Amino acid sequence: MAGGHMKYRTLSRNSAHRQALLRNLVTALFKHESITTTWAKAKEAQRLADKLVTLGKRNSEAARNKAKSIFYEPSLLPKLFTTIRDRYATRPGGYTRVLRLEPQREDQSPSAILELVDSPKDTRMALTARTLAYQRSQAAKSGSKNQTPHQPNEVTRGNILKVTRFREDGDEALEEMVRKFEWLDGKREWAEGEKRREEERKWKEDVVVGAEEGGRRGEKKEWERWVVDPAEVERKERVYPKLERTRI
Known part of the structure; x- marks a missing residue:
């Protein structure tokens, strides 16, 4: 029926392009165990990643053939059927996690972290x-x-x-x-x-708090934030007579 409820996000792609995108995402996920992508892509890739872990726990010939048809890198198959399978042997489900992030892209699209739970890179x-x-x-x-x-x-x-x-x-x-x-x-x-x-020590050594001849050195006061520039003092001494200067 036209206009019915959609069962999944199309991600603005046709079917073949969408499937290739999800395969690429789950390949990167099982390789690095944590990836950053958009929220919509993470939610769609999460479904496929959970299915892959289920295939790894089955550990049958049919499961291996199915996983091989999904991964772009066949070298990940041993990891799926050994490390991943042993890690989630007692976990009944929920093998992946999606965590929201602040927008990372220039278009301010919602971003997220997709990761395998209980991994060495577990963000939570x-x-x-x-x-x-x-x-x-x-x-x-x-x-x-x-x-x-x-x-x-x-x-x-x-x-x-x-x-x-x-x-x-x-x-x-x-x-x-x-x-x-x-x-x-x-x-x-x-x-x-x-x-x-270190900053306080330098302040006590270098701050000039007066404009008398030869200068006068002192410690920093909580109420006193101004610093007299020696070059500015020298310039004003040349321009203004000493009797006309009350404070520089």
């Missing part, structure tokens, strides 16, 4: 670990005398369950990533502190 796990590291650092800075550990909120607890439920040694992997983020935050704070202290 990295974001969850980053959140936990930040919350722990804020709890430590608050100086609370309560010795009970910081409890994440409901959303963070849900994300923790998602990234650790079917991952082998998921809790240990998440905790290791949290420690890495805490170490990076510590290094960043140390670098920012060193930069701030």
Whole structure:
């Protein structure tokens, strides 16, 4: 019936071009385990990627022939029927994830990340670990005398369950990533502190706060933000008589 509900997105392409595009996307996905594309393309490629993982879990001759007809790179077949199959052996479904991004293209089209869940490049796990590291650092800075550990909120607890439920040694992997983020935050704070202290030291050494003969040096005040340029002082001393100068 003309004008009926469409079962899938055409992606502004004919059938052959659309199928070639999806095959190219899933080939890149299984090669790199995480790709960035438009939202519509990611949602359509997600369906084909989930079917490929299902074929890998079946591990039959018919499944191998079907997967071979989809991949543009046959070298990915061993990875599908060994690494991917073992990774999702206990997972009943949901092998891929689509995460929205800010528009990446010039036309501001919706962008997204398409990734294999529980992979080394799992974006949600990295974001969850980053959140936990930040919350722990804020709890430590608050100086609370309560010795009970910081409890994440409901959303963070849900994300923790998602990234650790079917991952082998998921809790240990998440905790290791949290420690890495805490170490990076510590290094960043140390670098920012060193930069701030160096700027203050240079300010105390080089700021000129007066226009007397020979200049007068002093320390930076919180209320004083102006800096006298020595070249400007010299120019005004040549132009204006000394008696007419009250402050330069």
